[in-house]
Amino acid sequence: MTGRGLVTPLISDRVDIVGDVHGEIDALRALLARLGCDVERAEVERPLVFVGDLVDRGPDSVEVVSLVQRFVEAGVAQAVLGNHEFNLLSAEPKEGNGWYFPREPTDGWFDGTTHVPFVSREAADDERHRIAAFLETLPVALESPELRVVHAAWSTAAVDAARRAHDLREFMAAQPVELPSVDLSGAPTRIELTDPRVPVKFHAGLAARLQAEQNGQPIRVLTSGLERPIAPGTPPRWLSGQWRLLERDPWWEHDGEDRPVVFGHYWRRRGSAHVKGKVDVFDGIAPDAWFGDRGQAFCVDYSVGYRVKARYFGRDPRADCGLAALRWPERKLVFGD
Numbered sequence: 001m002t003g004r005g006l007v008t009p010l011i012s013d014r015v016d017i018v019g020d021v022h023g024e025i026d027a028l029r030a031l032l033a034r035l036g037c038d039v040e041r042a043e044v045e046r047p048l049v050f051v052g053d054l055v056d057r058g059p060d061s062v063e064v065v066s067l068v069q070r071f072v073e074a075g076v077a078q079a080v081l082g083n084h085e086f087n088l089l090s091a092e093p094k095e096g097n098g099w100y101f102p103r104e105p106t107d108g109w110f111d112g113t114t115h116v117p118f119v120s121r122e123a124a125d126d127e128r129h130r131i132a133a134f135l136e137t138l139p140v141a142l143e144s145p146e147l148r149v150v151h152a153a154w155s156t157a158a159v160d161a162a163r164r165a166h167d168l169r170e171f172m173a174a175q176p177v178e179l180p181s182v183d184l185s186g187a188p189t190r191i192e193l194t195d196p197r198v199p200v201k202f203h204a205g206l207a208a209r210l211q212a213e214q215n216g217q218p219i220r221v222l223t224s225g226l227e228r229p230i231a232p233g234t235p236p237r238w239l240s241g242q243w244r245l246l247e248r249d250p251w252w253e254h255d256g257e258d259r260p261v262v263f264g265h266y267w268r269r270r271g272s273a274h275v276k277g278k279v280d281v282f283d284g285i286a287p288d289a290w291f292g293d294r295g296q297a298f299c300v301d302y303s304v305g306y307r308v309k310a311r312y313f314g315r316d317p318r319a320d321c322g323l324a325a326l327r328w329p330e331r332k333l334v335f336g337d
Helices: 025-034 061-073 083-089 125-135 156-164 168-173 204-215 218-224 304-312
Strands: 007-009 015-018 048-050 077-079 108-110 115-117 141-143 148-150 227-229 237-239 242-244 246-248 261-263 297-299 324-328 332-335
Touching: 007 156, 025 061, 025 332, 061 077, 061 125, 083 125, 083 168, 083 218, 115 304, 156 218, 168 218, 204 218, 204 227, 204 246
Parallel strands: 007 141, 015 048, 048 077, 148 261, 261 297
Antiparallel strands: 015 324, 108 115, 141 148, 227 246, 237 242, 324 332
């Protein structure tokens, strides 16, 4: 493979691939220690690959980025852009990134009855500038002849678009494909979709428009996945700050490529407990199993970001959710705890 720029060759054929960190600095330090890394000297037993979503929700996103940047600049690690990093570079305040943007009182998880605030160290101005500058250097996908790595979804069309882009800002600015002509009469407004107090009804026309916006913009496909409308008549769910007329498309079931692919994003769990609205794509799949139409896919995101809720409710934050690394090519899973 000769990918360049936004699609970059993997640093090595023997790597440790680290799942979504989400600001959980203690979990990251514990995992790196188990992997034989020296954080102070930026030395590793084998190169590291981070699948994105370094930031948001957890207690110290600033220190997580600083630590990862230290390894990357030492030439012993790579990281790909996740949707949470994309939100920062797009100047989009979202659930969980109040540490970076002016914090709203509502910055937290809301499940319809309980508001769980995110307790995160806020970034200073110089830290924000440094973080943004580093994130702009990240590719959106990594590959070798034996392996693919992306944050959310490996789409051949989206990856090819990334290969043609000259830089990340240009790629971010690329407009979605032509949107379909649909009947939006009676559809909820974008403001209504972000109001947790008033549930909305499913609207097929708006769902089709939202699906085209998501699946037609390559950077959104790579960083937040492919989506499809929920079944007509199904009540929309409140998730990540808005009512959802779409659901995640398990793209790995129609990937069509034999080459293994490792990604994060999808909130897998170590045990049987579910993250409400998050883990339905893994129903029937064992916590440590490879899956997909050719057994080629593995998600290394084990929901460490859910520890925010566990701490809030006084539960063991390590129970059923953690930070993991997949050792490649051995396919061995390692947790920090």
